Amino acid sequence: MTAPPRSLTEVDLGDLAVGCTILAGGGGGDPRVGLLMALHAVRERGPVSLAQLDDLDPDDLVVSVGMVGAPTVMAEKIPNGDEGSVVRRVIEQRLGTPLKAFLPLEMGGLNGVLPVAWAVNAGLPLIDGDLMGRAFPELQMCTPHLHGISASPAVVVDERSQAVQIEAADNIWLERLARGTVSLLGGCACAGLYPMTAETARLPTITGTISRAVEIGRAIRTSTTHPLLALDQEVGLYPIITGKVIDVTRRTADGFVRGHAVVEGTDHDKGRMVRIEFQNENLVVLEDGQERATVPDIITVLDRHTAHGIVTENLAYGMRVMVAAFASPEPWRTSAGLQVVGPRAFGYDVDYTRVEDTFARIS
């Protein structure tokens, strides 16, 4: 079942960036810089070749790529756009075999769009899929980890093309060493992780997520009803509150941005108030001290009018928003998945409840 390789138009790339603000769950970094770099790369060197894992030979080597660190830093410390070529060189030298494709590490924010630039600049196709189906803050929070696949040898590359290649004892050590390296490099850097053969990658990869993000963005852009309704049609949205951001606290440290935002209800939600806590991504929504929605479901703060997602580093007082959640990709809803990315993995002592069991769909 080999699909013909396709590429992405400039309009597609814009839609991809918008789709990635939705799937991000607040993390992954503001896609704006990534979109500009992707457009620049495509204009300079031609379109990205979007591939399926099935297009590759079973032994072909792929590696996932993404920015790691605090999105607050990514907004200022900008990649050079060619980190992918360094990742390619280091991984090829280490494994002694040519790299055949990049795979987005996560499909959220900047990290859904920037791999387009890296792939084009490194002359490699980009697999239409990723290892999270959304964005998560830590490097073991990837589907291959659920299958016992090692993230090592991994490589961290900064915008000066400095490279740190890591062979860790396990994926928790990899997260620790890569996160520390990213902190030393100034708070964010590009990483190449989970090198796999195409055959191995077929098992964990969540497929078609670039296409999905493009479709979400297109649905919002071309909507003839309210954009929130169009988005609902795409992802199945469970609104939590409609209101105004009245408080945001963020601190950037140890390669993460952590904090919370408070949204006060307006309109039919007047009198209610929720608190969203985040570690790069939105982790939980609390109301009256109770967890109302949690990871791994995707909690997104949406602009009330445009239905674009607002990443955590851009949240600001006064924004008119809808806080909504929608279903996590299935691998994270299994008991193995919940061990890695469920509420307890982030220190919340509650059981996970599927968003569809708590809230009603938009009406």
Next chain:
Amino acid sequence: MTAPPRSLTEVDLGDLAVGCTILAGGGGGDPRVGLLMALHAVRERGPVSLAQLDDLDPDDLVVSVGMVGAPTVMAEKIPNGDEGSVVRRVIEQRLGTPLKAFLPLEMGGLNGVLPVAWAVNAGLPLIDGDLMGRAFPELQMCTPHLHGISASPAVVVDERSQAVQIEAADNIWLERLARGTVSLLGGCACAGLYPMTAETARLPTITGTISRAVEIGRAIRTSTTHPLLALDQEVGLYPIITGKVIDVTRRTADGFVRGHAVVEGTDHDKGRMVRIEFQNENLVVLEDGQERATVPDIITVLDRHTAHGIVTENLAYGMRVMVAAFASPEPWRTSAGLQVVGPRAFGYDVDYTRVEDTFARIS
């Protein structure tokens, strides 16, 4: 001028360890563990082959090896003795050429002895020489740095055989990234640094320092006069004070041990008091607030009776000691050398004065 390869007897290894407590200038780590590992390796696998750079072909690859981090941690977090084999694998994979010999990074403390174990276990000869001629705390404080030779690609390996390979923009970045990695790994780890061809290595390498350390140890062990006099004959000792350690402050952080010791004079030095400040190695001796001896000269706290050096992590209240200094290797006394390891490189706003211009020899 090819010298026949020689090896080191078990007695030589004991002498090497003692010599390394002298050349260390207080740093490099307690050689005891290194000596035990070297003896174990030699008993299990046969003697170390001690080589000269001239024994190698000009294109042969060598790499320097040593423990990096806080000696206080090295005393508890013990190497597995085979870190050298991982260094060898990573460097060979990175450079695509076989490694032909190890070179001690520094000739001081643990780091003068442990490379024997690494060389034997990795099946490589060990070059009789090093890149400091003593011990220093930071990784740019190596003679190749004075010649513009890059420490990268470098590798940090821990006792679990985790490996982090670093390609830094310059040697200051390399120190930052390697030091941070070592901290993440628990405070100390083995490093492979400054990969060079034998031809390149000839320029910066301080030759014959293993032999020199063995001779120092042998002179102390076989002395028929006071061991301090035998040591004086070997290194040209400038005594600073004879007395008792009355205060030690140490803190272990960021991959270093920093602190100071106070020695109160006894005998003919009664009424005097000096303060020794250290960052792994002894940096300065202060008396009445004035720097009396500084890096790069080798400041050593000697046991008054045995003339063995006491490394900084072992200094303790009540020890009867002679604090003495002797001349630094010449490369560090040049203006380029002093920029890297002179008192100002460690934050002391004084000019370097050669120890022989301040003190008189032992009499």
